[in-house]
Amino acid sequence: MRWQHVRGAALCAAMIAVFLSAALSDAAVTENQKKQLAEIKKQLDEAGKLAVAKKTDDAVAVIEKLQPGLLELAALKDAAVQREVAPLMSQLRTLRRVLERGGAKLPELPEPGKTATPAAGTVSFTKQIAPLLVQRCRNCHIDQQRGQLSMQSYDNLLRGAAGQVVVSPGKGKDSRIFEVLESGDMPRNGNKLADSDIAMIAKWIDEGAKFDGTDRAANIAAGIPAPTRPTLTVTKATGNETTRFSRDIAPVLAERCVNCHGGNNPRGNLSLETFEGVLRGSQDNVIIAPGKPAESILIRKLKGQAGDRMPLNAQPLSDDVIAKFEKWVAEGAKFDGIDPRMEVQMVAEIYQVSLLSHEQLAAKRVPLAETNWRKGIPDEKADRVETNNFLLMGNVGEDRLKEIGRAAESQLDKVAAVFGAGAKPLVKGRMTLFAFNKAYDYSEYAQMVDQFKVPRHWRGHWRYTIVDAYAGIYPPQFPEDGALEPLLAEQIAGVYVESHGQVPRWFSQGSAWVVASRVGAKDPRVLRWNESIPAALRSMSAADDFLTGKIAADDAAVLNYSFCSFLMTNKAAYRKLLVDAQKGAEFDKAILSAYRSPDLKTLAMAWAVSAARKK
Secondary structure, eight states, rough: HHHHHHHHHHHHHHHHHHHHHHHHHHHOOOOOHHHHHHHHHHHHHHHHHHTTTTTTHHHHHHHHHHHHHHHHHHHHHOOHHHHHHHHHHHHHHHHHHHHHTTTOOOOOOTTTSSSOOOOOOOOOOOIHHHHHHHHHHHHTSEEEESGGBBBHHHHHHHHTHHHHHHHOOOOOOTTTHHHHHTOOOOTTTTOOOHHHHHHHHHHHHHHTTOOOOOOSSTTTTOOOOOOOOOOOOOOOOOOOOOSSSIIIHHHHHHIIIITTTTTSSSSSGGSSBBHHHHHOOOOOSSSSOOGGGGGGGHHHHTTTOOSSSSSSSSSOOOHHHHHHHHHHTTTOOOSSOOOTTBBBBHHHHHHHTTSSSSHHHHHHHHHHHHHHHHHHHHHOOOOOEOOEEEEEESSSSSHHHHHHHHHHHHHHHHHHHHHTOOHHHHHHOOOOEOOOOHHHHHHHHHHHHHOOOOOOOOEEEEEEESHHHEEEOOOOOOOOGGOOHHHHHHHHHHHHHHHTTOOOOOHHHHHHHHHHHHOOTTTTTHHHHHHHHHHHTTTTTSGGGGGGOOHHHHHHHHHHHHHHHHHHHHHHHHHHHHHHHTTTTTTHHHHHHHHHHHHHHHHHHHHHHHHHHHH
């Protein structure tokens, strides 16, 4: 009895499962499928009439057109669709038999769900055309629909763009797609398809642009990996090149190109704002082939040999300028600037500055200082005082500015003595000193000009960009604020250290504080720094935490100072580090070489042990 109940329950469950399966699989035919079925029925009827009228070739052409879509529907596991497809398949087979008896050659009719085998010598859409389109057209016409043209599926490709057919079956060289590929207008990135690839597409169209897959509406990129692209690395110039990026290329890019190919949304996803961007190229392709100007998209675009000539809708570059670009690429597309991430405008300006004398650079910095003042304190006119080595601007009164100017001049020799610098100007070109009457003015200037939030207790900071050199200070108001001379020595020292190449901020800031401590050992600011070191040391879990942003900014600043004090006790090593940095050596390598340390963490550990003993 129990077995009968079990068997009855199992049978009931099985029947329910069958019923649910049938219900789920017998979904209603979609509106899109109804339209497709109706169109296929219409084409079958038309082919039958043509066969009766003995227009065999025309009938075969209609069958070639309708058959892939019917097979696609026949492959669907949907009972409702299958009921509609079955009579159409029967009608198609009958029509094929009639035509074949008359000697017509028809495309293979595989079992539903199976892919037809392309005839020998024909071009396969799934094996040849689709992979090529994915490789060369994916970004614009598969992942996107640029120009309202989608190549995401076979159906979309045959549908065309905005009412314009791009593939005309049987007419390869008369098809719009052939025209734009042959002319090089597409792809728009300028990297024209190989002649053999264009010929293959034309042949596929001549053969009827047939579909040999199972789903005409499927994404052709499915299962095909995104194309790989070469990655270029920065090659430093040797100095023997006849063209220079900083002198010959960067100024042109800055003036003629970055307006379109710069900012947060560069045209064509191509940013020419930095050398790094030039090497990276667009989302689709690199634009430089070092040593091969004829194969470089950049050169072909400038010459108008690859789609739209660049600059777009503007006067073309002169032949002489294009020749410089060609020569630069032919010589390896090398970089002679300081930092490949620097904007090309700055790279060009730095080169120009290198040609100026001390006096010429000082004159060039005057309008820059005026611009910075207006940017930081737009509603107040600055007083202005000049000395041999400084331009002073501020709202502290002219007499106070003169006092600051005299004090700054008096610190030059002291700073030079700390670093063992020679008699030449400590920093090429005059340095600008901005002096502010209120803490609010100073912090507002720092925020607006340098995007810098002034840390607690700071009364000054500097910036050095080669083109410009300046510092902003909030001069002492009371004895506990410290003395003016150590504050000025700090700013001068910071600019001096940063004038030695690409040195990290922690190094210039720490070194500048060391100089301030030597000028004013008992200065209240210096005493506060020294008193803060033990607590800052305790905030670290590793000796180099202060170099890697793992502790608070205030603590990191006093540890930068302590670490640089440790480094500067070895005068020879410190001086070697500055000299090597000025020659263009990578700082991390230069410091390890100067101090003969295997890595920075080991060097930091030696300092931490020394600092802990002092504590």
